[in-house]
Amino acid sequence: MLDLVNIEDWLAIDTKPLVIAGPCSAETEEQVMDTASQLAAIPNVKIFRAGIWKPRSRPGEFEGIGKEGLLWLQEVQKEYGLKTAIEVAEPKHVELALKHGVDILWVGARTVVNPFSMQTIVDALKGIDIPVMVKNPINPDINLWRGALERLNTADIKKLVAIHRGFSDYRESIYRNNPYWEIPIELKRNYPELPVICDPSHITGNPDYLGEISQIALNLEMKGLMIETHRNPQAALSDAFQQVTPAKLSKIIGNLQTKYPTGSPDFQQKLAGLRARIDHADHELIGNLAERFELVNEIAHHKKEHQITILQLERWKKLLENRIKKGTDKGLDKAFIQKLFDLIHTESIKRQTEIVDRKNEG
Numbered sequence: 001m002l003d004l005v006n007i008e009d010w011l012a013i014d015t016k017p018l019v020i021a022g023p024c025s026a027e028t029e030e031q032v033m034d035t036a037s038q039l040a041a042i043p044n045v046k047i048f049r050a051g052i053w054k055p056r057s058r059p060g061e062f063e064g065i066g067k068e069g070l071l072w073l074q075e076v077q078k079e080y081g082l083k084t085a086i087e088v089a090e091p092k093h094v095e096l097a098l099k100h101g102v103d104i105l106w107v108g109a110r111t112v113v114n115p116f117s118m119q120t121i122v123d124a125l126k127g128i129d130i131p132v133m134v135k136n137p138i139n140p141d142i143n144l145w146r147g148a149l150e151r152l153n154t155a156d157i158k159k160l161v162a163i164h165r166g167f168s169d170y171r172e173s174i175y176r177n178n179p180y181w182e183i184p185i186e187l188k189r190n191y192p193e194l195p196v197i198c199d200p201s202h203i204t205g206n207p208d209y210l211g212e213i214s215q216i217a218l219n220l221e222m223k224g225l226m227i228e229t230h231r232n233p234q235a236a237l238s239d240a241f242q243q244v245t246p247a248k249l250s251k252i253i254g255n256l257q258t259k260y261p262t263g264s265p266d267f268q269q270k271l272a273g274l275r276a277r278i279d280h281a282d283h284e285l286i287g288n289l290a291e292r293f294e295l296v297n298e299i300a301h302h303k304k305e306h307q308i309t310i311l312q313l314e315r316w317k318k319l320l321e322n323r324i325k326k327g328t329d330k331g332l333d334k335a336f337i338q339k340l341f342d343l344i345h346t347e348s349i350k351r352q353t354e355i356v357d358r359k360n361e362g
Protein backbone atom coordinates (compact mmCIF):
# COMPACT_ATOMS: atom_id res chain seq x y z
CA MET A 1 0.00 0.00 0.00
CA LEU A 2 1.18 3.50 -0.81
CA ASP A 3 0.03 6.49 1.18
CA LEU A 4 -0.94 8.92 -1.58
CA VAL A 5 -2.71 12.21 -2.12
CA ASN A 6 -5.29 11.78 -4.87
CA ILE A 7 -3.96 13.17 -8.16
CA GLU A 8 -7.22 15.06 -8.78
CA ASP A 9 -6.56 16.93 -5.56
CA TRP A 10 -3.00 17.99 -6.27
CA LEU A 11 -3.09 18.41 -10.02
CA ALA A 12 -5.95 20.69 -10.90
CA ILE A 13 -6.07 19.40 -14.46
CA ASP A 14 -9.00 17.44 -15.79
CA THR A 15 -8.09 16.98 -19.45
CA LYS A 16 -8.48 13.38 -20.60
CA PRO A 17 -5.97 12.15 -21.39
CA LEU A 18 -3.54 14.30 -19.53
CA VAL A 19 -0.63 15.03 -21.88
CA ILE A 20 2.88 15.96 -20.81
CA ALA A 21 4.82 17.19 -23.81
CA GLY A 22 8.06 18.94 -24.59
CA PRO A 23 11.49 18.21 -25.96
CA CYS A 24 13.73 15.38 -24.89
CA SER A 25 16.26 18.10 -23.98
CA ALA A 26 16.08 21.82 -23.43
CA GLU A 27 18.63 23.08 -25.97
CA THR A 28 18.24 26.82 -26.43
CA GLU A 29 15.92 29.45 -25.02
CA GLU A 30 14.35 29.91 -28.41
CA GLN A 31 13.75 26.21 -28.96
CA VAL A 32 12.16 25.88 -25.51
CA MET A 33 9.94 28.95 -25.85
CA ASP A 34 8.87 28.23 -29.42
CA THR A 35 8.03 24.59 -28.65
CA ALA A 36 6.17 25.64 -25.48
CA SER A 37 4.15 28.30 -27.27
CA GLN A 38 2.94 25.76 -29.84
CA LEU A 39 2.19 23.20 -27.15
CA ALA A 40 0.24 25.67 -25.03
CA ALA A 41 -2.26 25.87 -27.90
CA ILE A 42 -3.09 22.15 -27.57
CA PRO A 43 -5.88 21.78 -24.98
CA ASN A 44 -4.66 18.45 -23.57
CA VAL A 45 -1.16 19.72 -22.89
CA LYS A 46 -0.87 21.34 -19.50
CA ILE A 47 2.58 20.14 -18.47
CA PHE A 48 5.80 20.94 -20.28
CA ARG A 49 8.65 18.46 -20.01
CA ALA A 50 12.30 19.06 -20.85
CA GLY A 51 15.51 17.27 -19.96
CA ILE A 52 18.02 19.62 -18.31
CA TRP A 53 20.66 16.99 -17.52
CA LYS A 54 20.68 14.07 -19.94
CA PRO A 55 21.89 10.56 -19.15
CA ARG A 56 23.70 9.52 -22.34
CA SER A 57 25.04 6.08 -23.14
CA ARG A 58 28.34 7.36 -24.53
CA PRO A 59 30.56 10.27 -23.59
CA GLY A 60 30.76 13.14 -26.03
CA GLU A 61 27.03 13.21 -26.70
CA PHE A 62 24.90 16.19 -25.66
CA GLU A 63 24.55 15.91 -21.89
CA GLY A 64 22.00 18.64 -21.38
CA ILE A 65 22.19 22.40 -21.12
CA GLY A 66 22.32 22.37 -17.32
CA LYS A 67 20.92 24.90 -14.89
CA GLU A 68 20.63 27.72 -17.44
CA GLY A 69 17.69 25.78 -18.87
CA LEU A 70 15.83 26.11 -15.58
CA LEU A 71 15.50 29.86 -16.22
CA TRP A 72 13.81 29.12 -19.55
CA LEU A 73 11.38 26.82 -17.79
CA GLN A 74 10.47 29.65 -15.42
CA GLU A 75 9.64 31.70 -18.49
CA VAL A 76 7.49 28.88 -19.84
CA GLN A 77 5.49 28.90 -16.59
CA LYS A 78 5.07 32.66 -16.72
CA GLU A 79 4.42 33.10 -20.46
CA TYR A 80 2.23 30.08 -21.15
CA GLY A 81 0.86 28.97 -17.79
CA LEU A 82 2.20 25.45 -18.33
CA LYS A 83 3.47 23.41 -15.40
CA THR A 84 7.04 22.21 -15.83
CA ALA A 85 8.59 18.79 -15.31
CA ILE A 86 12.24 17.73 -15.40
CA GLU A 87 14.30 14.64 -14.69
CA VAL A 88 16.43 14.57 -11.55
CA ALA A 89 19.19 12.03 -11.08
CA GLU A 90 21.29 13.57 -8.30
CA PRO A 91 20.69 15.59 -5.11
CA LYS A 92 22.18 18.62 -6.87
CA HIS A 93 19.50 18.36 -9.57
CA VAL A 94 16.82 18.25 -6.89
CA GLU A 95 18.25 21.28 -5.14
CA LEU A 96 18.42 23.35 -8.33
CA ALA A 97 14.99 22.26 -9.52
CA LEU A 98 13.43 23.34 -6.21
CA LYS A 99 15.33 26.61 -6.22
CA HIS A 100 13.95 27.42 -9.68
CA GLY A 101 10.38 26.43 -8.92
CA VAL A 102 10.04 23.40 -11.19
CA ASP A 103 6.53 22.01 -10.60
CA ILE A 104 7.05 18.26 -11.01
CA LEU A 105 10.14 16.05 -10.89
CA TRP A 106 10.64 12.71 -12.51
CA VAL A 107 13.19 10.00 -11.89
CA GLY A 108 14.53 8.35 -15.05
CA ALA A 109 14.78 4.68 -15.96
CA ARG A 110 18.55 4.61 -15.44
CA THR A 111 18.22 5.93 -11.89
CA VAL A 112 15.28 3.77 -10.82
CA VAL A 113 17.40 0.75 -11.63
CA ASN A 114 19.88 1.67 -8.88
CA PRO A 115 18.65 1.61 -5.27
CA PHE A 116 21.70 3.61 -4.07
CA SER A 117 20.92 6.44 -6.49
CA MET A 118 17.24 6.25 -5.61
CA GLN A 119 18.03 6.60 -1.94
CA THR A 120 20.21 9.69 -2.45
CA ILE A 121 17.33 11.34 -4.30
CA VAL A 122 14.86 10.29 -1.64
CA ASP A 123 17.14 11.77 1.03
CA ALA A 124 17.37 15.03 -0.90
CA LEU A 125 13.57 15.16 -1.11
CA LYS A 126 12.84 14.36 2.51
CA GLY A 127 10.27 16.74 3.97
CA ILE A 128 9.63 18.48 0.63
CA ASP A 129 6.16 18.56 -0.82
CA ILE A 130 6.59 18.11 -4.57
CA PRO A 131 5.06 15.66 -7.05
CA VAL A 132 7.43 12.98 -8.31
CA MET A 133 6.94 10.73 -11.31
CA VAL A 134 8.86 7.47 -11.39
CA LYS A 135 9.76 5.84 -14.67
CA ASN A 136 10.00 2.07 -14.84
CA PRO A 137 13.55 0.71 -14.58
CA ILE A 138 15.39 -0.12 -17.80
CA ASN A 139 15.05 -3.86 -17.19
CA PRO A 140 11.70 -5.61 -16.75
CA ASP A 141 11.87 -5.86 -12.96
CA ILE A 142 8.71 -4.71 -11.22
CA ASN A 143 10.37 -4.80 -7.80
CA LEU A 144 12.83 -2.04 -8.69
CA TRP A 145 9.90 0.08 -9.83
CA ARG A 146 7.90 -0.68 -6.70
CA GLY A 147 10.99 -0.18 -4.56
CA ALA A 148 11.60 3.30 -5.97
CA LEU A 149 7.97 4.31 -5.36
CA GLU A 150 8.03 2.85 -1.86
CA ARG A 151 11.29 4.59 -0.97
CA LEU A 152 9.84 7.95 -2.02
CA ASN A 153 6.63 7.27 -0.17
CA THR A 154 8.54 6.39 3.00
CA ALA A 155 10.09 9.87 2.80
CA ASP A 156 6.53 11.28 2.79
CA ILE A 157 6.36 12.00 -0.93
CA LYS A 158 2.64 11.43 -1.41
CA LYS A 159 2.12 12.94 -4.85
CA LEU A 160 3.41 10.05 -6.89
CA VAL A 161 2.87 8.98 -10.49
CA ALA A 162 4.36 5.98 -12.31
CA ILE A 163 5.53 6.37 -15.89
CA HIS A 164 5.59 3.31 -18.12
CA ARG A 165 8.35 3.78 -20.72
CA GLY A 166 8.98 0.19 -21.77
CA PHE A 167 11.86 -2.16 -21.01
CA SER A 168 15.16 -2.92 -22.61
CA ASP A 169 15.14 -6.28 -24.35
CA TYR A 170 17.86 -8.25 -26.06
CA ARG A 171 15.43 -9.50 -28.70
CA GLU A 172 14.87 -7.71 -32.00
CA SER A 173 11.71 -5.65 -31.93
CA ILE A 174 9.99 -2.93 -33.86
CA TYR A 175 10.02 -0.93 -30.65
CA ARG A 176 12.96 0.72 -28.95
CA ASN A 177 11.76 -0.65 -25.61
CA ASN A 178 9.43 -3.60 -25.16
CA PRO A 179 6.17 -2.48 -23.51
CA TYR A 180 5.61 -5.70 -21.50
CA TRP A 181 2.13 -4.39 -20.67
CA GLU A 182 1.70 -7.05 -18.00
CA ILE A 183 4.20 -5.17 -15.79
CA PRO A 184 2.32 -1.84 -15.50
CA ILE A 185 -0.91 -3.86 -15.17
CA GLU A 186 0.62 -5.74 -12.24
CA LEU A 187 1.79 -2.42 -10.76
CA LYS A 188 -1.78 -1.11 -10.96
CA ARG A 189 -2.99 -4.29 -9.30
CA ASN A 190 -0.48 -3.77 -6.49
CA TYR A 191 -1.29 -0.07 -6.06
CA PRO A 192 -4.76 0.65 -7.43
CA GLU A 193 -4.56 4.21 -6.10
CA LEU A 194 -1.36 5.03 -8.01
CA PRO A 195 -1.85 6.96 -11.27
CA VAL A 196 0.09 5.47 -14.17
CA ILE A 197 0.90 7.33 -17.36
CA CYS A 198 2.56 6.05 -20.49
CA ASP A 199 5.61 7.38 -22.32
CA PRO A 200 5.07 6.02 -25.83
CA SER A 201 8.06 8.01 -27.14
CA HIS A 202 10.59 5.88 -25.31
CA ILE A 203 8.60 2.68 -25.88
CA THR A 204 8.38 3.07 -29.63
CA GLY A 205 11.44 5.13 -30.49
CA ASN A 206 9.44 5.89 -33.63
CA PRO A 207 6.75 8.52 -34.30
CA ASP A 208 4.85 6.10 -36.58
CA TYR A 209 3.79 3.92 -33.65
CA LEU A 210 3.00 6.64 -31.11
CA GLY A 211 -0.73 6.61 -31.86
CA GLU A 212 -1.23 2.89 -31.45
CA ILE A 213 0.80 2.60 -28.26
CA SER A 214 -0.97 5.64 -26.80
CA GLN A 215 -4.34 4.06 -27.57
CA ILE A 216 -3.39 0.79 -25.88
CA ALA A 217 -2.29 2.79 -22.82
CA LEU A 218 -5.67 4.52 -22.66
CA ASN A 219 -7.47 1.22 -23.15
CA LEU A 220 -5.59 0.00 -20.07
CA GLU A 221 -6.92 2.95 -18.07
CA MET A 222 -3.66 4.83 -17.95
CA LYS A 223 -4.26 8.43 -16.94
CA GLY A 224 -2.10 10.18 -19.45
CA LEU A 225 0.79 10.31 -21.87
CA MET A 226 4.26 11.80 -21.94
CA ILE A 227 5.28 12.48 -25.53
CA GLU A 228 8.56 14.04 -26.62
CA THR A 229 7.84 17.05 -28.80
CA HIS A 230 10.31 19.33 -30.54
CA ARG A 231 9.73 22.24 -32.89
CA ASN A 232 12.19 20.67 -35.31
CA PRO A 233 12.76 16.99 -34.43
CA GLN A 234 15.45 16.33 -37.05
CA ALA A 235 17.65 18.98 -35.48
CA ALA A 236 17.19 17.73 -31.91
CA LEU A 237 20.37 17.16 -29.92
CA SER A 238 19.01 13.98 -28.30
CA ASP A 239 16.43 11.37 -29.33
CA ALA A 240 15.92 13.13 -32.68
CA PHE A 241 14.47 9.99 -34.28
CA GLN A 242 11.55 9.71 -31.87
CA GLN A 243 10.36 13.27 -31.33
CA VAL A 244 7.36 14.82 -33.07
CA THR A 245 6.36 18.37 -33.91
CA PRO A 246 3.56 19.99 -31.90
CA ALA A 247 1.36 19.75 -35.01
CA LYS A 248 1.90 16.00 -35.26
CA LEU A 249 1.28 15.62 -31.51
CA SER A 250 -2.01 17.43 -31.89
CA LYS A 251 -3.03 15.02 -34.65
CA ILE A 252 -2.09 11.98 -32.56
CA ILE A 253 -4.15 13.26 -29.63
CA GLY A 254 -7.06 14.02 -31.94
CA ASN A 255 -7.15 10.43 -33.17
CA LEU A 256 -7.27 8.90 -29.70
CA GLN A 257 -10.50 7.41 -28.45
CA THR A 258 -11.43 7.95 -24.85
CA LYS A 259 -12.31 4.75 -23.04
CA TYR A 260 -14.46 4.47 -19.94
CA PRO A 261 -13.91 1.95 -17.14
CA THR A 262 -17.66 1.21 -16.89
CA GLY A 263 -20.53 1.35 -19.36
CA SER A 264 -24.32 0.99 -19.74
CA PRO A 265 -26.23 -2.06 -18.31
CA ASP A 266 -26.44 -3.55 -21.82
CA PHE A 267 -22.72 -3.21 -22.26
CA GLN A 268 -22.15 -4.75 -18.82
CA GLN A 269 -24.41 -7.70 -19.58
CA LYS A 270 -22.70 -8.49 -22.85
CA LEU A 271 -19.30 -8.11 -21.21
CA ALA A 272 -20.29 -10.48 -18.39
CA GLY A 273 -21.41 -13.03 -20.99
CA LEU A 274 -18.16 -12.85 -22.88
CA ARG A 275 -16.20 -13.10 -19.66
CA ALA A 276 -18.11 -16.21 -18.66
CA ARG A 277 -17.16 -17.80 -21.98
CA ILE A 278 -13.54 -16.85 -21.39
CA ASP A 279 -13.72 -18.46 -17.94
CA HIS A 280 -15.03 -21.62 -19.54
CA ALA A 281 -12.37 -21.64 -22.27
CA ASP A 282 -9.66 -21.17 -19.63
CA HIS A 283 -11.11 -24.00 -17.57
CA GLU A 284 -10.82 -26.29 -20.59
CA LEU A 285 -7.33 -25.02 -21.33
CA ILE A 286 -6.16 -25.91 -17.82
CA GLY A 287 -7.78 -29.35 -18.10
CA ASN A 288 -5.98 -29.95 -21.39
CA LEU A 289 -2.67 -28.85 -19.93
CA ALA A 290 -3.08 -31.17 -16.96
CA GLU A 291 -3.80 -34.05 -19.32
CA ARG A 292 -0.81 -33.20 -21.46
CA PHE A 293 1.54 -33.23 -18.51
CA GLU A 294 0.14 -36.55 -17.28
CA LEU A 295 1.26 -37.91 -20.65
CA VAL A 296 4.67 -36.27 -20.20
CA ASN A 297 5.02 -38.11 -16.90
CA GLU A 298 4.21 -41.40 -18.58
CA ILE A 299 6.75 -40.75 -21.32
CA ALA A 300 9.39 -39.93 -18.70
CA HIS A 301 8.83 -43.25 -16.96
CA HIS A 302 8.98 -45.02 -20.27
CA LYS A 303 12.25 -43.32 -21.26
CA LYS A 304 13.71 -44.00 -17.83
CA GLU A 305 12.93 -47.69 -18.10
CA HIS A 306 14.73 -47.87 -21.43
CA GLN A 307 17.52 -45.42 -20.56
CA ILE A 308 16.71 -43.03 -23.37
CA THR A 309 17.77 -39.33 -23.32
CA ILE A 310 15.13 -36.84 -22.33
CA LEU A 311 15.73 -34.23 -25.02
CA GLN A 312 14.84 -35.57 -28.46
CA LEU A 313 15.66 -32.64 -30.71
CA GLU A 314 14.21 -34.05 -33.93
CA ARG A 315 10.89 -34.78 -32.28
CA TRP A 316 10.83 -31.32 -30.67
CA LYS A 317 11.57 -29.56 -33.97
CA LYS A 318 8.81 -31.43 -35.78
CA LEU A 319 6.34 -30.90 -32.98
CA LEU A 320 6.99 -27.15 -32.90
CA GLU A 321 6.66 -26.83 -36.67
CA ASN A 322 3.40 -28.70 -36.58
CA ARG A 323 1.95 -26.63 -33.70
CA ILE A 324 2.98 -23.36 -35.33
CA LYS A 325 1.26 -24.44 -38.54
CA LYS A 326 -1.89 -25.50 -36.68
CA GLY A 327 -1.87 -22.30 -34.63
CA THR A 328 -1.33 -19.95 -37.54
CA ASP A 329 -4.00 -21.80 -39.57
CA LYS A 330 -6.36 -20.91 -36.75
CA GLY A 331 -5.33 -17.25 -36.88
CA LEU A 332 -3.00 -17.32 -33.88
CA ASP A 333 0.20 -15.33 -33.89
CA LYS A 334 3.30 -17.34 -34.79
CA ALA A 335 5.53 -15.76 -32.14
CA PHE A 336 2.85 -16.38 -29.53
CA ILE A 337 2.58 -20.09 -30.37
CA GLN A 338 6.33 -20.39 -30.38
CA LYS A 339 6.56 -18.76 -26.95
CA LEU A 340 3.75 -20.89 -25.57
CA PHE A 341 5.28 -24.15 -26.75
CA ASP A 342 8.75 -23.09 -25.61
CA LEU A 343 7.25 -22.70 -22.17
CA ILE A 344 5.46 -26.04 -22.34
CA HIS A 345 8.61 -27.73 -23.58
CA THR A 346 10.75 -26.25 -20.78
CA GLU A 347 8.25 -27.48 -18.20
CA SER A 348 8.13 -30.86 -19.86
CA ILE A 349 11.93 -31.24 -19.76
CA LYS A 350 11.94 -30.16 -16.14
CA ARG A 351 9.34 -32.77 -15.19
CA GLN A 352 11.08 -35.51 -17.11
CA THR A 353 14.43 -34.63 -15.52
CA GLU A 354 12.86 -34.84 -12.07
CA ILE A 355 11.40 -38.25 -12.81
CA VAL A 356 14.51 -39.66 -14.49
CA ASP A 357 16.80 -38.36 -11.72
CA ARG A 358 14.61 -39.65 -8.91
CA LYS A 359 16.60 -42.44 -7.33
CA ASN A 360 14.47 -44.55 -5.02
CA GLU A 361 11.14 -44.43 -6.57
CA GLY A 362 8.47 -46.25 -4.56
Ligand code: PEP
Pocket (backbone or CB within 6 Å): 024, 051, 055, 107, 108, 109, 110, 135, 165, 202
Ligand atom coordinates in the same frame (compact mmCIF):
# COMPACT_ATOMS: atom_id res chain seq x y z
C1 PEP B 1 13.66 11.07 -21.11
O1 PEP B 1 12.48 11.10 -20.76
O2 PEP B 1 14.16 11.88 -21.89
C2 PEP B 1 14.49 9.95 -20.65
C3 PEP B 1 15.83 10.01 -20.61
O3 PEP B 1 13.75 8.91 -20.36
P1 PEP B 1 14.09 7.44 -19.76
O4 PEP B 1 14.59 7.67 -18.38
O5 PEP B 1 12.74 6.81 -19.80
O6 PEP B 1 15.07 6.80 -20.69
Ligand code: MN
Pocket (backbone or CB within 6 Å): 024, 228, 238, 239
Ligand atom coordinates in the same frame (compact mmCIF):
# COMPACT_ATOMS: atom_id res chain seq x y z
MN1 MN C 1 14.49 11.22 -24.52
